[in-house]
Amino acid sequence: MNTNRSCCSPQTKYNLVQVKGTWIRQTEQCQVQEGKLSDATVCETKSEDGVTWTVVSPVVFTYRVVQCKNLLDPRNDTLLWGHIGDEELKGTLSNSKPVKRFVVIDETVHELYGSQVFQYFEARGVVHRILPLPTTEENKCMELVTKILEDVHVFGLDRRSEPIIAIGGGVCLDVVGLAASLYRRRTPYIRVPTTLLSYVDASVGAKTGVNFAGGKNKLGSYVPPVATFLDCSFFHTLPKRQISNGLAEMLKMALMKHRGLFQLLEADGRKLLNTKLQCCATGRSSEQEDSASASIRIAIETMLEELAPNLWEDDLDRLVDFGHLISPELEMRVLPALLHGEAVNIDMSFMTYVAHQKGLLRTDEKDRIIQCMLGLELPVWHQDCTLVLVQKSLKERLKHSAGSLRMPLPTGLGKAEIFHDMIEDNVLCQAYQKWTDELSSSGNK
Numbered sequence: 462m463n464t465n466r467s468c469c470s471p472q473t474k475y476n477l478v479q480v481k482g483t484w485i486r487q488t489e490q491c492q493v494q495e496g497k498l499s500d501a502t503v504c505e506t507k508s509e510d511g512v513t514w515t516v517v518s519p520v521v522f523t524y525r526v527v528q529c530k531n532l533l534d535p536r537n538d539t540l541l542w543g544h545i546g547d548e549e550l551k552g553t554l555s556n557s558k559p560v561k562r563f564v565v566i567d568e569t570v571h572e573l574y575g576s577q578v579f580q581y582f583e584a585r586g587v588v589h590r591i592l593p594l595p596t597t598e599e600n601k602c603m604e605l606v607t608k609i610l611e612d613v614h615v616f617g618l619d620r621r622s623e624p625i626i627a628i629g630g631g632v633c634l635d636v637v638g639l640a641a642s643l644y645r646r647r648t649p650y651i652r653v654p655t656t657l658l659s660y661v662d663a664s665v666g667a668k669t670g671v672n673f674a675g676g677k678n679k680l681g682s683y684v685p686p687v688a689t690f691l692d693c694s695f696f697h698t699l700p701k702r703q704i705s706n707g708l709a710e711m712l713k714m715a716l717m718k719h720r721g722l723f724q725l726l727e728a729d730g731r732k733l734l735n736t737k738l739q740c741c742a743t744g745r746s747s748e749q750e751d752s753a754s755a756s757i758r759i760a761i762e763t764m765l766e767e768l769a770p771n772l773w774e775d776d777l778d779r780l781v782d783f784g785h786l787i788s789p790e791l792e793m794r795v796l797p798a799l800l801h802g803e804a805v806n807i808d809m810s811f812m813t814y815v816a817h818q819k820g821l822l823r824t825d826e827k828d829r830i831i832q833c834m835l836g837l838e839l840p841v842w843h844q845d846c847t848l849v850l851v852q853k854s855l856k857e858r859l860k861h862s863a864g865s866l867r868m869p870l871p872t873g874l875g876k877a878e879i880f881h882d883m884i885e886d887n888v889l890c891q892a893y894q895k896w897t898d899e900l901s902s903s904g905n906k
């Protein structure tokens with residue numbers, strides 16, 4: 462690469478001010494007109510070769526994560542209007558245009574709730590199209606995205622005011638999010654998670670994606686929904702294994718940053734699993750809050766704390782990556798044997814042994830973490846999670862993390878640190894050996 466740069470003049474920074482519908486640039490020293498000031502700036506540097514303009518344009522995303530009850534009751538406005546504020550809603554309702562919604566729904570969810578979704582839109586007089594799709598991990602690819610885009614195109618949407626609605630698990634939400642981020646460069650969309658995992662994880666952040674070239678979520682975008690509507694009554698119909706699957710992502714937040722959440726999962730995990738977190742009541746005072754509501758609330762709060770300041774993952778030091786270093790490779794290798802949360806849990810279980818081997822966790826702490834995982838009926842070991850796979854995954858991670866491993870590890874119950882150096886081979890091998898010796902008999906799922 463030619464690094465010779467021609468000699469440059471000092472940079473001039475311009476602010477942008479909107480006056481009578483047009484944007485005018487002005488320097489801080491020389492303000493010609495009063496008007497609406499943009500957050501964007503343009504810097505100009507002159508050289509012998511010409512001019513270089515550097516544009517700094519902060520992009521702001523605003524989205525709502527709304528807990529509600531009876532989302533599919535036609536008397537409930539949330540599904541139609543929960544994404545906009547009261548003032549905007551007044552303007553929209555005064556408009557005589559018919560209301561239109563395009564809905565993508567997971568096929569299984571459609572079998573269970575499709576008639577309620579249909580009734581909702583019929584009762585509200587909404588022009589709608591409901592598209593059921595087999596949104597499974599094996600199908601999570603661009604073909605599903607294209608199918609959605611073709612149907613959206615035929616149906617026709619006003620990309621400013623008619624959000625696409627996704628109803629289903631994390632796969633459905635990720636695929637629809639990607640389609641929406643592509644359609645006319647960015648069409649608003651709404652997430653309605655129907656699995657516990659997608660409720661506490663996939664629906665609260667900005668990531669969309671599909672699998673590609675054998676790699677998990679290799680194609681995707683960072684475009685948050687305009688809103689996420691959380692109704693935990695969907696968990697009623699989930700198999701128990703899917704509840705465990707979601708509890709794994711909640712346990713991740715507990716281990717990384719919330720001892721109280723860990724204690725809740727440790728004490729009440731089995732009850733949460735057996736009741737499918739159904740005692741979830743919102744709007745009560747904190748003294749009356751039951752363990753289902755409390756654990757869900759803390760999981761979402763802690764997740765939002767980590768995601769909101771780093772929505773585009775510019776900072777690669779992410780605690781929420783715990784359990785996601787080895788698991789993508791493992792999950793894709795054994796597909797469909799392990800669910801996403803199960804693969805994450807196997808990764809977390811191994812990393813707990815690494816933390817113990819490094820002297821970051823005491824033996825009793827390591828044992829409590831593993832017991833908690835078993836109480837949540839999560840797998841803690843897998844025969845396909847070999848030392849070779851672990852080493853390969855960590856090397857891949859190093860390659861894609863700007864030369865530093867950035868590995869979150871627990872340093873106690875509910876606290877963690879990010880480690881930047883590659884783990885010494887002997888630590889990794891000893892941790893792997895102990896992990897296998899102690900847990901291989903716990904059985905594969």
Ligand SMILES: NC(=O)c1ccc[n+]([C@@H]2O[C@H](COP(=O)([O-])OP(=O)(O)OC[C@H]3O[C@@H](n4cnc5c(N)ncnc54)[C@H](O)[C@@H]3O)[C@@H](O)[C@H]2O)c1
Nearest residue numbers: 569630631632633655656658659662663668695698699801
């Ligand atoms: N975007 C993100 O930030 C993010 C975060 C975590 C996970 N994910 C992604 O989410 C996906 C996993 O999500 P998931 O665990 O929800 O899996 P999933 O979408 O495959 O759903 C699991 C199964 O549950 C069924 N189902 C859904 N809701 C149901 C209900 N209420 N009753 C009965 N059955 C129901 C589905 O048909 C499916 O068979 C992975 O692809 C993962 O990469 C994304």
